[in-house]
Amino acid sequence: MNIVIVYKNIKNRWGSLSKDATINLNIHLIKAPVDVIDYVILHELCHFKIKGHSFRFWNYLKQFVPDYEQKKKWLEYNTSNLLSS
Ligand SMILES: [Zn+2]
Known part of the structure; x- marks a missing residue:
C-alpha cells in the first residue's frame, strides 16, 4: 500500500x-x-486500524507515541497561534 501525505487548507x-x-x-x-x-x-496512520477515538485507539497509538498526551496538549494550546500566523 502506498500512503500519500498531502498538506491542504482544511478547516x-x-x-x-x-x-x-x-x-x-x-x-x-x-x-x-x-x-x-x-x-x-x-x-x-493508527486510524487505518482503529476508527474513532476509543480507549482502544489511544492505547494503540501510545505504542508509537508514548507521550502523545503532550503533543495533543501542545496542539490545543497553540491552535490559534498556528492558524493565525
Ligand atoms: Zn483521530
Whole structure:
C-alpha cells in the first residue's frame, strides 16, 4: 500500500484520512515542531486500524507515541497561534 501525505487548507482539524490511503494534513501544521507533525501523521496512520477515538485507539497509538498526551496538549494550546500566523 502506498500512503500519500498531502498538506491542504482544511478547516477544523489537523489531519484526516481518505479511503484511498491519503493522509490530509492542515497546511498550518507545517509551522508546528516536527515531533508534533509526526504525532498527527501517526495518529492518522493508527486510524487505518482503529476508527474513532476509543480507549482502544489511544492505547494503540501510545505504542508509537508514548507521550502523545503532550503533543495533543501542545496542539490545543497553540491552535490559534498556528492558524493565525
Ligand atoms: Zn483521530
